[in-house]
Amino acid sequence: MGGSSDSNEPRRTKSSASNGNTNNDTNSTLSNSPSTFTSFTFSAPVQPIDQSHWSIVEWFGNGSNWQVDFAKWIILAIEEPRESSEQPNIETGVKIINREIEELYSAGMIPKETYNPCLDIINKCKIFRLNPDKDKREHLLQMIFNRLQMKYNDAIQIINMLRQISIEQRSVLRFMTHQKVQAKIAYLRTTLKSHKTTYDMERYHCITNPYYDEVFKQKQAAVLECSNLNASIKAVKASNVELNERYSDIFNDHHRVNQELIELKEKNEKLYNEVNDNKILTTKYEKLVVTNKELLKAKEALKKQGEEIVKEIMENHTKMTQDRDKMIKQLQEEAKELRQEAKSAKEEATTYQAALGSATNIRWSDSTLNNPIQLTKDIENLQHSLTVFTKVKGKSIKINEDAAKKLLAEYQCKANLDHKEIKNYLAAALQRMILETIFYFADNLFKYANHDSFSDKLLESYIVYYTHYLIKNTNLLATTREGKDSVTAITPVKIRQQVYAALGSRGFAKPNHPLVSHLINKILGKMEMYREVIDDGNKNELRSDAEKIIRTGLQLWFCLKAQEPIAKVQWFKAGAHLESHLIVGAWENDNIKEMEVDFAYFPLIMSEHDNQVFSKAQVFVRPKANGRTKKLFGIF
Template identity: 30%
Template sequence: MHEARQENKFLKTQLSDVNKELKKKKDYYYSKAKQEVNSKLINLEKELKNCKLELVLQKENIEQEFLKEKENYERTIDNLELNLKKQKKIFDQALQQSQEKFSKNLDILQKKLSDKGNGLSELEKENAKLRFEASKYQSALGVATNTRLGDDDQNHSVRLKQDILILQKSLENYVTHLKPNVDIDIEKIQTLAQEYGCLNEINVENKPFIKAILQRKVLDQVTFLSSILSDHRDIDVSLELYIDLKTQELTNLINIFSKHRVGTDKVTGVAAIKIRQEVYGILGNRGFNDAICFDADGTSKTFTHGFIIFASRELNNMMNQYRIINDVARKEQVEAMAPKLIQDIYKLMWFRFNVQEPIVNLHYFEKNDKIDPNVMKGNWNDDDDDINQLRVGICYFPLIGRDLTSSNRKVYTLANVISTSYNQFG
């Protein structure tokens, strides 16, 4: 036990000696490191001071160089301004001399002209007058021989196409979608379909076909009604027809005249075309519009065109045989569309087509004609491989365009058709 205490005491003494030794080393290294850091700081401060001094010197050098360059530029600018003033003075002197010389020459020429009298002046006036007259004639000749329609003309091909599409929509709205609260007389529809060569049985589910055949019937009925106009002797009712007939008569006579009378003017050759365009342009604008009558005291009043009243009544009666609209208000609304629809059909297909040069034509495709997507549109996919097996079931709106039988045809709107497999519906 005593030995253990002695050993413990010895170890503590050794530990104390080791701690003292470590403290001495620590103090030594700390002092040494501090000296090194202080030495480095002193060196860095010296370097910083030297850098600042160097920068100050560089700044002074740059400022001196800048001042020198500035002085050089200012001297250059002064020299340029001085040269510019000298050049301007020289130019002004030369200009003044030229003006004086020109003025003298002008005075000489004017004196010579004055000595020759007023003959030249009179010739110049006469020449100007003749030129003006010639320009007026050329302008009038251009107007008289130009058969192209302006972009703002309502009969321009773009406007005409738009109005044809609007007519198609109006026709569709008049026939209606055949629902709701609309009864269809299938027996009469079947008879109507047979008139167009469709012999297969039709049922009420075939509404797309029924709508199509009714639209075709409307167009055919309106065309047929126009043939009755000649039976009306009242000029107020048949005025449009008389103008149409007289225009055809006059243009035919002019064409005969231009072929059988010698002449070199350009107007005669296009006179018939220009007259046709002007007259049918007027008819396309006002044809079958409301009529005007005058009382004995000279006051005027307007009323619906007599033939439009007649044709609307006939068309509505005909349509009511095939589709019966049970809603009274809806029926009145649909029947009220008839006058405007008939006017638009006549204005487009009778009058405005004749304004075009060459005249626009229409063509209805026949039952069982092959489907041609280039001139038709309908219920098929143009990429369908079986399109060659499709045929026309009914063409319910015609193909419209110019030179339709020519290789140079211009199509305005495609024909609307319902397609069927070969021999379907007859």
């Protein structure tokens, strides 16, 4: 049950009854859920319905809040056994749910605090349907009944009743709960004019024929087969035309002989009239008779020859058809063999190519943009750009000291700052805030991938998402499949390096990229909380500068992922010990043991296994709570 606006399947409408709102309707924060309804043929005689069933029918039928109907549909989906014949319809219904919730959310009909729980329930329902588990089922049902604010005994009664009724009855209940939801979706589409045709907007309240797709595919296959047969018939007709032309020539020759016989007959009659007067004519007549007999024999011979030619034409036609079919079959078999040979050759060539030593080389050459030296230069350039971008000094910049102190407190900075010193600390804190925002976005880039449809603006998200699973599966290949090659084990590393190197070169390199624009707005919005650029000229340059820093930060993150071993970004926590080989700051070497990290404004970037440092952490320091330096500070 429940069609999508993208479907071309036939629909039929059916209304659902509602006996008014329940208390559950106003308290639920769930979204609508579609279902797929299948017609069933009953061979058994109709029996009187158990009156106790009406209680569950009324419970599923009551209410007018689509969020409650969505929850009821999920309950029905959970309680349907996986081996049930309704499994394909439920899977289809769960997929349609995402589209309808996205549509409601995009239209602004539901807030994010409703939208996110709905997606959470849908995902848990998908996981449960794929791998049914008693604990997952109990947890999901408990979560839904809690949202519906139902008593335990009432919930148990509903679950027990659902297990007693038939597959067909549960299917009807799913249909009934979804009809009310789809009526609202149809009204929303009609109101917003969000679909191209009236059919998609006004007739969404319907039942989708679950088998139409298969019938449509069979129809397309039949049309294709008919087209191929028509082409074959056309070729046979062309052959027949040629044979008909040959037959026409024979027929014309036969006609010409007949005409000659008629003319001879006329001459014969004329000579016959002259026989009585002249014996010579009689002799000629006898000769003509002999000639006529010979012509008749020639006519019969031509007729017989024509029949033989016609027979030969028919036999040739039959033989040509058989030869053509045999040749097509032979060519198909040869093509299949050639494809197999090509596949084997390709696999062999791939094996040889993979065996080359270059395939196992995981180090970047000095000529590439991902070599450690170039990576270090890129980090230094990013540090310089951040320093310029986050400056808070000057007449054109006004800072919010209260907000700045609150931000520093979030980083556990304990320095007691005056008006002049707070600007240095605020500029450093803004650098950290920008880097954390960019790196957090990059770490969660895979979450933006929408698996129901492709969008160019999410291309980088798709690449990161599918690269993760490709690496995971190639690792499984190396660990769970036997073999002696040296390429398989290094393949996951090569995939990660090449993909992230490509993203480092071209990722987000598109004007007005929507995700980059989103980050620009987010970062500039945060910075305005702590500093205000008064000069309009400088303010206009901020967006361009922010875009450059964001692209540089994202490219840096991709390049770090392309290293082997992977380079990690680590922030030193407040109170951490000073390690001069990993940290840069202002302290005296003789009292380094008395100092500790106040807060870090640039992270340590170091490879995971070989401890290669690409960039040291940049920090402000403070005396330790019980250190000698702390006491000296107190004295002076």
